[in-house]
Structure formats: structure tokens, C-alpha cells
Amino acid sequence: MRALVIDDSRAMRRIVSSILIGLGYEVRDAGHGGEALDVLNEGWVPDLATIDWNMPVMDGLQFVSAVRSNPAWRSMTMMMVTSESEHTQIVRALAAGAHEYVIKPFTADAIRDKLALLGLLPQEVVL
Amino acid sequence: MTLTATSFDWVRQVVHRESAIVLQPGKEYLVEARLLPIARQMGLADVGQLVDSVRTRPSPENTRRIVEALTTNETSWFRDGDPFTALTTTVLPALQAARGPAERLQIWSAACSSGQEAYTIAMLLEDAMPNAGSRVSITATDLSREMVERTRAGRFSQLEVNRGLPAPMLVRHFSRASSEWEVNANLRRMVTATECNLAAPLPRMGPFDVVYLRNVLIYFDLSTKQAILRRVRSLMRPDGWLFLGAAETTLGVDDSWERVVLGRSSAYRPLKGA
Amino acid sequence: MTVFETAERRRVGDARPVITELIDGTTVQSIAEEAWISLVGEEEVLVPLPAELPADVLSSWVDVVGPWTGSVVLTAGRQTAEELTRALLRESAPEVLEEEDVVDAFGEIANVVGGSVKAALPGQSALSLPSVGTSPEVRNTADVCRIDLTWRGEPVSISVQGALPALPVPHDPHP
Numbered sequence: 314m315r316a317l318v319i320d321d322s323r324a325m326r327r328i329v330s331s332i333l334i335g336l337g338y339e340v341r342d343a344g345h346g347g348e349a350l351d352v353l354n355e356g357w358v359p360d361l362a363t364i365d366w367n368m369p370v371m372d373g374l375q376f377v378s379a380v381r382s383n384p385a386w387r388s389m390t391m392m393m394v395t396s397e398s399e400h401t402q403i404v405r406a407l408a409a410g411a412h413e414y415v416i417k418p419f420t421a422d423a424i425r426d427k428l429a430l431l432g433l434l435p436q437e438v439v440l
Numbered sequence: 441m442t443l444t445a446t447s448f449d450w451v452r453q454v455v456h457r458e459s460a461i462v463l464q465p466g467k468e469y470l471v472e473a474r475l476l477p478i479a480r481q482m483g484l485a486d487v488g489q490l491v492d493s494v495r496t497r498p499s500p501e502n503t504r505r506i507v508e509a510l511t512t513n514e515t516s517w518f519r520d521g522d523p524f525t526a527l528t529t530t531v532l533p534a535l536q537a538a539r540g541p542a543e544r545l546q547i548w549s550a551a552c553s554s555g556q557e558a559y560t561i562a563m564l565l566e567d568a569m570p571n572a573g574s575r576v577s578i579t580a581t582d583l584s585r586e587m588v589e590r591t592r593a594g595r596f597s598q599l600e601v602n603r604g605l606p607a608p609m610l611v612r613h614f615s616r617a618s619s620e621w622e623v624n625a626n627l628r629r630m631v632t633a634t635e636c637n638l639a640a641p642l643p644r645m646g647p648f649d650v651v652y653l654r655n656v657l658i659y660f661d662l663s664t665k666q667a668i669l670r671r672v673r674s675l676m677r678p679d680g681w682l683f684l685g686a687a688e689t690t691l692g693v694d695d696s697w698e699r700v701v702l703g704r705s706s707a708y709r710p711l712k713g714a
Numbered sequence: 715m716t717v718f719e720t721a722e723r724r725r726v727g728d729a730r731p732v733i734t735e736l737i738d739g740t741t742v743q744s745i746a747e748e749a750w751i752s753l754v755g756e757e758e759v760l761v762p763l764p765a766e767l768p769a770d771v772l773s774s775w776v777d778v779v780g781p782w783t784g785s786v787v788l789t790a791g792r793q794t795a796e797e798l799t800r801a802l803l804r805e806s807a808p809e810v811l812e813e814e815d816v817v818d819a820f821g822e823i824a825n826v827v828g829g830s831v832k833a834a835l836p837g838q839s840a841l842s843l844p845s846v847g848t849s850p851e852v853r854n855t856a857d858v859c860r861i862d863l864t865w866r867g868e869p870v871s872i873s874v875q876g877a878l879p880a881l882p883v884p885h886d887p888h889p
Contacts, residue, residue: 396829418752426604
């Protein structure tokens with residue numbers, strides 16, 4: 314399975330990527346929504362995108378809306394991974410089309426649990 | 441540093457025996473940090489005293505707390521999701537067919553820890569049936585007063601709500617309370633939390649339609665397992681359902697149960713006439 | 715006079731709260747502990763033990779704009795900031811850290827702590843992208859919630875501080 318990790322922080326991209334690689338994902342990353350759309354337009358459409366909210370150029374919510382407007386990308390599961398943690402923000406992201414929401418700070422187990430809920434654990438991992 | 445090499449070795453052995461997890465040498469500080477709160481709760485000065493206490497007076501409940509403190513960071517919502525799937529797909533329809541419309545469904549979350557299991561059940565039933573608030577009562581019990589109070593409060597940290605709780609359920613059933621999240625009042629009203637020692641005679645409760653007794657029996661010896669299962673059965677309706685942990689079974693322990701496969705999990709039901 | 719100052723100010727029509735009315739040090743500390751577990755490592759402990767910051771410090775912060783407006787500022791010695799960066803980058807940390815690495819990682823910790831602080835405040839607020847450098851100055855000493863901690867024996871401070879100057883004390887109508 315493939316995952317696209319979108320975050321403006323290189324350290325955070327590393328943390329999320331290494332969790333996903335550990336679970337058996339092939340991972341690419343992007344520093345903001347615009348870079349992520351470039352990857353999709355190249356034809357590299359992942360099973361999963363993890364998406365930060367606050368980023369320069371194109372933020373996570375704009376990215377989610379852009380993905381939603383293209384039927385070719387419908388199979389992609391979108392999981393927000395962000396420090397935005399108010400109730401209303403989560404509702405907004407889900408309404409825009411995000412499937413799941415992980416609030417920073419999170420642990421590796423939290424990512425694994427959410428992927429299990431989404432049926433996106435590439436290999437059988439004992440919970 | 442209060443932890444002697446002997447005490448650390450004892451903790452390593454217990455954790456390895458109970459959970460198959462290996463604590464490497466050099467993790468003394470982790471043992472200290474995780475076990476100190478338990479020692480303090482028991483009125484002991486330090487982790488060394490805690491180890492001495494449990495070594496001289498073995499206690500499955502305290503052993504379990506030590507192992508859990510070292511092996512799990514937070515309890516997951518929907519932990520091993522299958523027993524919860526079975527609740528809404530099989531158990532609830534069966535109970536609704538068998539019970540009158542005014543009869544209350546009683547569910548027991550035994551060894552409830554900080555309450556994730558009890559509230560997971562409450563959320564599922566609230567979403568699955570109208571008037572769940574007036575039809576369902578969930579009893580959550582734990583040996584630890586602190587855990588009972590946490591369950592009663594229904595407040596969870598950011599790290600805790602991140603663990604296996606689907607975001608749509610978080611926004612539907614929780615509200616922000618400062619830096620934490622609080623289960624909504626309608627679900628808190630469905631859950632009654634009380635202290636209860638499973639290894640001793642049980643208080644008058646139930647009769648229960650469904651019991652979740654997961655990852656508890658593994659810590660007890662055979663005769664205590666048998667006594668607990670017998671006492672649990674006496675608090676259940678004859679057509680009730682018992683869910684155990686994935687690694688637990690009544691087979692070879694107590695033959696008065698029938699194992700029923702429900703999708704990817706299984707439940708145990710009291711055998712008639714047993 | 716001093717005793718009545720707060721009540722007097724409110725009566726004068728001020729709806730601007732100070733941070734100590736909205737969040738306490740214990741909450742900020744539990745927020746920081748969770749951020750540390752998540753970012754720095756699951757076995758990393760922040761100890762509530764104040765220690766003096768060295769002369770050469772670095773700060774990272776995010777601004778919160780809403781009913782309360784200010785910054786959530788993380789400050790540590792430069793070496794501690796670098797050590798935190800290595801902890802975040804783990805095996806992908808380069809031999810020699812670039813300034814850019816420290817700015818990124820140290821800023822991300824402020825972002826995560828700031829996001830949780832924002833969520834704990836009442837009402838809707840917006841969060842800025844993180845900045846790294848010399849801490850913004852404290853504009854109103856009454857509008858600060860600061861905690862001092864140690865990590866791996868080194869001091870780390872977190873200051874939730876208002877961005878606006880203190881309101882003028884209303885003149886006493888009966889001098």
C-alpha cells in the first residue's frame with residue numbers, strides 16, 4: 314500500500330513516515346497541499362494521505378476539497394494529522410471529506426489503531 | 441534510585457511471564473516512572489516497597505496493575521473491535537427479540553479501567569437503538585477506586601481519545617473540556633461505576649444480559665478463574681452473553697459454558713442445566 | 715485601591731481576559747507532557763523542576779489569535795534545542811545539524827503545544843505557523859502563565875503570554 318504524508322514540518326513528516334513504513338507502507342511526502350497535488354497529478358495516487366492542517370501555500374482543508382472534486386482520486390483515504398484540535402475544526406474537516414482525524418500529539422499506536430478502523434493495515438498487526 | 445537489581449529482575453520476569461514482553465536491562469527508570477503512581481496509591485514510599493509487598497503477598501490484581509502499567513500506555517477504544525461488532529450485529533438483535541419493549545438491558549464492563557470499554561458500549565448502543573438512554577444500563581466495575589472515579593468522570597486526555605476512537609464518534613459523543621475531552625452527559629447517565637473485587641464475593645448486581653470480562657482471567661490461577669466464572673454466571677440472565685479477551689477461554693476451566701462463534705470473535709453462553 | 719483594581723477594570727467595560735483566568739500551569743504542563751511523549755519519545759519524561767536557563771537560549775512559538783491573543787513560547791538552551799531536534803529526527807538526524815533542522819523541529823514542538831493550548835481556551839481562535847528565534851517580549855506581566863521544567867536534566871520553559879500591553883488602570887474618580 315502507498316501513503317502520501319503531507320506536512321510542512323520535515324520532522325513531523327519523518328515521524329509519520331517512519332510509522333507508516335514500519336507498518337509496511339510505501340511512502341512519499343509533500344511539504345504542503347500544492348506539492349501533494351503535484352504528486353497526484355503525476356499519477357502516483359496513494360491508498361492513504363495523512364494531512365496537516367496549517368501549511369503554507371495550500372493548507373490541508375483546501376487539499377481535501379481539491380481531492381474531493383476529482384472523481385479519479387475518490388479511492389484515496391484522507392486522514393488529517395494536525396494540531397488543530399477543537400470540536401468545530403474536526404467537524405469541518407469531516408464535512409469537507411476527510412475520513413479520519415488524528416490530533417497532534419499522537420503516539421504510533423494511535424496511527425495504527427486508526428488504520429485498523431479504516432481497514433488500511435497492510436499486514437496483520439496484533440493490536 | 442530505589443530499585444535494586446533483584447527487584448528489577450523480578451519485575452522483568454513477571455512482565456515476561458504475563459505478557460511475553462521483554463524489558464531490557466537499562467529500563468530501570470521506566471519501571472520507576474510507571475510504577476511509582478501505583479506504589480503511592482497503595483500508600484507505599486517507593487517502587488522497591490511495592491515490589492517487596494507484591495512478592496511477599498502475591499496478589500493477581502496488583503500483578504495485573506504492574507504488568508498493565510508497563511505494557512500499555514493507554515487503553516484503546518474498540519480494543520480488539522470484534523466483540524463490539526458482535527454486540528450490534530448479533531447480540532443486540534437477539535436481545536431485542538427476546539425481551540419486552542420496556543425491559544431494561546443490563547450490561548457489565550468488568551475491570552473497566554478508565555472507562556473506555558463501558559463508553560464504547562454506550563456509544564454503540566446509543567447509535568444503534570432509539571431510547572438507548574432509557575433502555576440500557578451499563579455497570580462498570582474496577583478494583584481501583586481511582587479507575588472507578590476516572591470512569592465516573594468520563595474525561596479523557598488528547599492521547600487517550602486518539603486511540604482507536606473513530607473521529608465521527610468523537611465529535612458526536614464528546615465535548616471539549618479544557619485540554620481534555622468529556623463524554624456527553626446522556627452517555628454518562630447510562631454508565632454507573634462502582635468498586636468491585638472480582639476475586640471476592642460479588643455485590644448484588646444485574647442480572648446482566650451481556651458481560652465484558654476481558655483480559656482479566658489470564659492473571660489468576662485456575663481455581664480463582666473457576667470461582668470468578670461461577671460468580672459471574674450467577675449474575676447473568678440464562679440467555680446472556682459473556683465476552684472474554686482474545687487469549688482467554690472457558691474451555692478447560694469451567695464446562696458450564698457454551699462457546700458461540702460470532703464473526704471473528706466468540707462469546708460464551710451459560711449452558712442450560714449446567 | 716489595589717484590592718478593587720480587577721473589578722474596577724471590568725466595570726470600565728473591558729472584556730479582555732488575561733491568560734491566568736483561562737488556563738493554569740497544571741494544564742499547560744499536562745499538555746507539554748503529552749507533546750513530549752508523542753514527539754520526543756514515549757519514554758521521555760518532563761520533570762516539573764525549575765532550573766535556570768543558560769545565557770544562549772532559543773525560543774520557538776506560535777501565535778494564538780482569538781478572544782485571547784498571545785503566543786505560546788517554548789524556550790530552551792540552544793544545545794537543548796539541538797538535542798530535542800535529534801530526538802525528533804531520530805535515525806534520520808544528520809551528523810551536523812543545520813539551522814534549518816532546528817528551526818523545523820523546535821518549531822513543530824511549539825506548534826503541537828500551541829494547538830493544545832488553543833483548544834483548551836474558550837471560543838474560536840486561529841493558530842499561526844511557528845516562528846523560531848528570540849522570544850517575543852512579555853507585554854503584560856499579569857497576562858502570563860509560565861511553567862519551568864527540566865528534560866534530561868536541562869531547563870525548558872513554556873510561557874503562554876499575552877501579546878497586548880496591560881490595560882491602563884482607570885483613574886480614580888475620588889482621589
